[in-house]
Amino acid sequence: MKLQLALLEKAALENRLAHLLLFHGGSKVHQREVALRLAQILNCHNSTSEGPCNVCPTCRKILSGNHPEVSWLKAQKAVIGIEQVLLWQERLYLKHYEGDYKISIVEQADLLTLPAANSLLKVIEEPPERTLIILCAENAEGILPTIQSRAQLVFFPNLSEEKWVSSLGEVNDLEAAQAFRLSGKNHNLATEIVQYGVQQIKDWLEKFRTAVEERNFLKLFPLFPIDKNQALLYLQVMAVQAEEGIKNNTIRPLELLEIGKAIDVLRQQANPRLVIEVLALELFQQGGVRSD
Structure with missing residues (x-):
């Protein structure tokens, strides 16, 4: 290089x-x-x-x-x-x-x-x-x-994790490490996670998982309003977690497929709330999202 x-x-x-x-x-x-x-x-x-x-x-x-x-x-x-x-x-x-x-x-x-x-x-x-x-x-x-x-x-x-962290300037090392893990070691996704806030993303994903696992559509309502960039970020992190879940045999590949479909649809200018709700309904039928 x-x-x-x-x-x-x-x-x-x-x-x-x-x-x-x-x-x-x-x-x-x-x-x-x-x-x-x-x-x-x-x-x-x-x-x-x-x-x-x-x-x-x-x-x-x-x-x-x-x-x-x-x-x-x-x-x-x-x-x-x-x-x-x-x-x-x-x-x-x-x-x-x-x-x-x-x-x-x-x-x-x-x-x-x-x-x-x-x-x-x-x-x-x-x-x-x-x-x-x-x-x-x-x-x-x-x-x-x-x-x-x-x-x-x-x-x-790809930069090493250390070089990536140093390129961010002033940032909490623990938060950077969490973002790097959530991103699946994807520098660009990790940078977006840091900028948006690690804890906010983790909280949103936990609420989504709970709604899906309990098959409770009403629990999706507190997740909104949400804009397209936020939704895309959440879905990308969700996809990383799904990939890890497949490797650990805790998530079915079909769930990753549905998340991938949601990302594609969202990038085609679909309504972010509708995309998230349709994804949740698909996962209701498959038994929910299980990761971490």
Whole structure:
């Protein structure tokens, strides 16, 4: 990984960097750090073979998220829709306001809907001059093959638990360890768990399990209201626990299948409350969720 990043930085210094990079694997935090470093190298006038200076106004603006030429496209409501991409496209084609290069980072690019991905493809085929687009994804296979074929792929290996914790900044070590366990050692999911709150997630899941095991639909009501991002986070943690339960022979594989269906439906813009209630009803029939 170090050699690959060194080659990327060298290409950036020499203005030979591909206009489209696809970061996949590893941690979103690590991907974000590398994306910002490349943005600094391309725009910092004091960059050397050691990297950007990190102290000039341009470097500081990029790191603080205030540079006008560095933009982000992030998922809303569990997907990146075509409306978002069209707005992003308009901004991308604006003239350079400050800096030598425009850098646009698309986080969770594997959550692009098919229409959004096709719209993105049009930009990739005719990119604006002096523009770098960085797609960040957990799994490159979730990216449209026609986009993959036009990108330079950069694989990020998983960080150790210690490095992942240090990348979070100030965080309770015990809470971080619990989040890492709840995520099944998935750095990105663990980061979301920490941000949302370990105890809140555990409490919600315990109430859901109780409602399902007792087959008591009324006990689901206190679990709402809930937005799509919350529901997706809960379901992802539930899926991790189900996988562990299958290994320990305490959960039937059909239960994991139902949770997976719920995640897929939720990502298709379904109502989160309806998704959770339908999942609960399916699990009522199967005998409930048993994990921990």
